[in-house]
Amino acid sequence: MESSTSNPSYGATNKAEIKALFGLLFLAGLFRSGRKSLIDLWSNDGTGIEFKTIREEKSSVFGFQKDITIVSYIPKPRKCGHMMSSLHHDDEVDPESGDQRKPSIITFYNSTKSGVDVVDKLARTYDVTRNCKRWPLTVFFSMLNHAGINSFIVYMLNNSIERKKTNLRKNFIKQLGLSLLEDHIRKRKDNPHIPRNIRRRVHEMLHEEVPGPPPKQPRRSQRCSFCPRNKDRKTLNGCFKCNAAICKEHANLMCQNCTDLDNE
Structure with missing residues (x-):
């Protein structure tokens, strides 16, 4: 693309035109995979990009590439959902959806998406992140959140614990943090420069007998x-x-x- 300074016969290129060009490139790749051309997208009056025919409600349009499948589904008027999958490679419609005629890609996503929402909720409940502008530290905090959730799941499975108990995860995270601090605490309790009341508290946390005065x-x-x-x-x-x-x-x-x- 050339600006008006390099070629006077062309006008200045603005951001909208650049975005439109990128959009055309993506659409060209999508419809080329489905053996369709861009002329099928262009409106008759030439005012913009839109589908040539009005799609009916509960209809689906699929696009295929080598390892990627894209589906466009209209659940209701003026509403369109797009989804991409690397697992599905056909235009199958889930028969259990009935009159909704939902593609298998969408029904499969609906059956598994709750896991992401639950993990996000658990991470926000007991969040270890702190305000920081360093992205490696932010990634590390996120890893700690997910490590705490995964370790809690393993703990419940190994001990056959029911999830109906209250404060179960809170107590687990507390014990997890104390267990990670135990080695450091044992070194600190032998430091003679620490006040006696703190050392007494450390002995209580480690469930050890508090030594009395000689x-x-x-x-x-x-x-x-x-x-x-x-x-x-x-x-x-x-x-x-x-x-x-x-x-x-x-x-x-x-x-x-x-x-x-x-x-x-």
Whole structure:
């Protein structure tokens, strides 16, 4: 296509003309496969592209290529549905549709399309996606949603669980998330720099016994290990780790929580 600047004999090409050209190319491929020509599409008055004859209600028109079949079905006046299939390769009409005379392509789609709607609904109910402009991360979030749905189906089949129970999928996703976090949580609970209340909560999540504070052993009066011998300073206090006798001058105070964390 040339614009008016390169060839003055032609007018400027607008977007509508480009779209019309692409539409003609698609229609040419469709009708060439059905051994029809574009003249069958052109209206008698030349005002636009339309079917030459008015199609009756509940009628179907098929187009065939090597591995693709396209059908155009009119369920009611002013309504036309188009569908493409790589599974069907004939113009069969489903006899069970009765007076509707629906093509087998459409009835097969209607019998299986609910699966896509159910998956979309389940994914939206417990959605892991976050607002992000990076498409690889968006694809990854979608994979996580579908992985959670598939794992739930496998879990139900392996355990013969009925779907009538409430909050079944919610509890499953909760346990799934905790099981994926378990290894990381076990490493965190051994970190002495984490507050004691958080570590206690981790033990409860792992169904482990919460360790209590170490028992205090009674001590007898001893000479401080750091004071000179001539001072002969006696004390009842001892180091928490090495149990060496220390006086208040050489001792560093710690609260009970920090002492318990350091001992775990």
